[in-house]
Amino acid sequence: MLILIEQILNGLLVGTYYTLLALGLSIIFSLGGVVNLAHGAFYAFGAYVMVVLSEHLGFAASFFITPVIVGLTGIVIEQLFLRRLYNKDPILTLLFTFGLAMSAEQALRLTFGASGLPFSIPEFLAGQLHIGSFLYSYYRLTILVVTGVCIAGLWWLFNKTSFGLIVRAGVADAEMVRAMGISVKPILSLVFAIGVGLAAVAGSMSASLTGVQPAMGNDIVTAAFVICVLGGLGSFWGVVFAGLLVGVLKGVTALYYPPAAEGSIYALMVLVLIFRPRGLFGVKFAKLE
Amino acid sequence: MILLQYIFSQYRRLSVSGWALARVSTRFLTENGGTVMANELVATGTPDYSPYILKIKAAKPDFVYINLAGGDQTTFLKQYKEFGLEFPVSGGVMDTAGFWAAGIESITGYWQSLWYHGMQTESSQAFTKAFTEKYKKPPENQAWGDYMGVKIMAAAMEEAKTTDTAKLITLMESGMDFDILKPRRGTFRKFDHSLLQEMFVVKVKDKAAMEDKWDIFEIVEASPGNNEKLDVIQPSQEENACEMS
Numbered sequence: 024m025l026i027l028i029e030q031i032l033n034g035l036l037v038g039t040y041y042t043l044l045a046l047g048l049s050i051i052f053s054l055g056g057v058v059n060l061a062h063g064a065f066y067a068f069g070a071y072v073m074v075v076l077s078e079h080l081g082f083a084a085s086f087f088i089t090p091v092i093v094g095l096t097g098i099v100i101e102q103l104f105l106r107r108l109y110n111k112d113p114i115l116t117l118l119f120t121f122g123l124a125m126s127a128e129q130a131l132r133l134t135f136g137a138s139g140l141p142f143s144i145p146e147f148l149a150g151q152l153h154i155g156s157f158l159y160s161y162y163r164l165t166i167l168v169v170t171g172v173c174i175a176g177l178w179w180l181f182n183k184t185s186f187g188l189i190v191r192a193g194v195a196d197a198e199m200v201r202a203m204g205i206s207v208k209p210i211l212s213l214v215f216a217i218g219v220g221l222a223a224v225a226g227s228m229s230a231s232l233t234g235v236q237p238a239m240g241n242d243i244v245t246a247a248f249v250i251c252v253l254g255g256l257g258s259f260w261g262v263v264f265a266g267l268l269v270g271v272l273k274g275v276t277a278l279y280y281p282p283a284a285e286g287s288i289y290a291l292m293v294l295v296l297i298f299r300p301r302g303l304f305g306v307k308f309a310k311l312e
Numbered sequence: 313m314i315l316l317q318y319i320f321s322q323y324r325r326l327s328v329s330g331w332a333l334a335r336v337s338t339r340f341l342t343e344n345g346g347t348v349m350a351n352e353l354v355a356t357g358t359p360d361y362s363p364y365i366l367k368i369k370a371a372k373p374d375f376v377y378i379n380l381a382g383g384d385q386t387t388f389l390k391q392y393k394e395f396g397l398e399f400p401v402s403g404g405v406m407d408t409a410g411f412w413a414a415g416i417e418s419i420t421g422y423w424q425s426l427w428y429h430g431m432q433t434e435s436s437q438a439f440t441k442a443f444t445e446k447y448k449k450p451p452e453n454q455a456w457g458d459y460m461g462v463k464i465m466a467a468a469m470e471e472a473k474t475t476d477t478a479k480l481i482t483l484m485e486s487g488m489d490f491d492i493l494k495p496r497r498g499t500f501r502k503f504d505h506s507l508l509q510e511m512f513v514v515k516v517k518d519k520a521a522m523e524d525k526w527d528i529f530e531i532v533e534a535s536p537g538n539n540e541k542l543d544v545i546q547p548s549q550e551e552n553a554c555e556m557s
Contacts, residue, residue: 139413
């Protein structure tokens with residue numbers, strides 16, 4: 024019983040990490056209607072930027088600068104390419120982001136090589152917390168705090184600021200926002216930057232836990248898509264809930280039947296979609312319905 | 313001493329290597345008086361090993377044996393270090409690139425290696441030098457394997473004075489030996505075309521003893537020993553599931 028409780032608590036910790044990645048994907052879709060297949064590439068790019076910057080600036084400074092660099096890169100990509108595709112067939116943004124993902128992976132491979140780069144947890148975040156027989160790593164607790172701050176910050180940004188008001192109005196009716204003389208274009212750029220910036224935060228934190236290699240985004244981005252679909256595309260709290268649910272599900276499945284641990288989330292997604300196609304907390308999207 | 317072993321084997325949809333490694337690892341352990349506490353099959357590309365590490369913590373084995381490969385090695389080793397468990401770790405697969413990516417802080421103990429760039433044979437050092445000059449990093453074991461594949465083919469073609477496949481196979485089956493950048497030369501076994509060769513026990517160096525970031529191992533000894541036949545460490549014909557058509 025104790026080990027089950029430990030796996031559930033650990034799963035919640037792991038789930039916060041998935042939530043962070045999926046939130047970025049979700050907010051890009053919410054406003055721009057873009058299914059960003061390159062989200063994993065921005066995650067990987069964030070990890071590499073973190074590794075490179077850390078050699079010169081240290082872990083802490085690099086952690087704050089990396090999302091900014093990736094976000095600015097996102098703005099450039101959005102303004103040069105994605106902006107031209109918003110009013111066209113949605114398949115075109117899918118194809119573009121897919122091509123971007125492939126290109127980014129190869130660019131990382133050409134620049135840094137195919138082998139992984141070493142990157143460790145910094146000393147000031149290393150170590151473990153023992154609570155009774157339960158074990159937590161300080162680094163994952165840090166990830167929990169970072170994710171909590173990001174979630175709180177995003178909620179405040181989208182619900183308590185004029186920027187957020189415009190974003191929510193744009194999600195509901197972009198044409199009306201334009202009709203009222205508010206340009207949606209810079210909002211779209213900023214939302215895309217925030218979305219990929221969140222991917223970069225997740226990538227920066229994962230650099231110490233997994234291999235930093237060009238294809239590192241491929242596996243994790245699939246889980247991010249599953250979380251978005253489970254939680255409901257366009258639903259902020261739905262993604263948060265689904266991320267935690269995925270973390271717990273993987274942990275409990277690993278406890279009782281490890282070969283199914285990775286596949287369990289897809290089985291759950293299928294079940295949810297059968298009974299609730301919009302996801303657990305999904306909203307209606309006129310653009311796609 | 314009963315060795316309680318926790319085995320991780322990689323479950324791959326399209327490959328039997330994880331299953332085969334689990335089978336031979338289990339057999340070796342039990343033949344030597346050990347007991348397998350658990351054998352976890354995990355999917356290739358698992359990004360988070362924390363559930364399994366917590367299971368290891370609860371099981372309290374004498375050591376942990378991993379049959380993971382590639383990026384999964386790196387991920388597990390980094391996260392195992394993260395949780396600070398002190399049960400020794402070893403494994404049936406060691407890819408130098410994966411261990412470099414894990415970093416010296418995350419690796420300890422004894423491992424097996426097909427080849428390591430610290431090998432002191434003349435041909436091995438020449439290969440390492442040329443590779444390092446070209447790619448600014450030493451070759452890993454898989455680079456050695458790729459190089460050996462081409463080098464062996466070239467040597468066979470030069471000896472046979474032909475590129476005809478059937479004639480080259482006949483030559484290799486005849487017992488021709490090849491310089492495989494190891495102290496002992498390699499030959500091919502006729503019934504399954506396995507390359508009979510040495511493997512090496514390697515030990516992770518102390519960080520203070522590393523000459524550079526690639527210098528993570530010291531070579532402890534060769535297996536089989538100098539006075540033993542090379543096929544001692546290979547499966548016998550009866551054990552071998554591979555059949556040549």
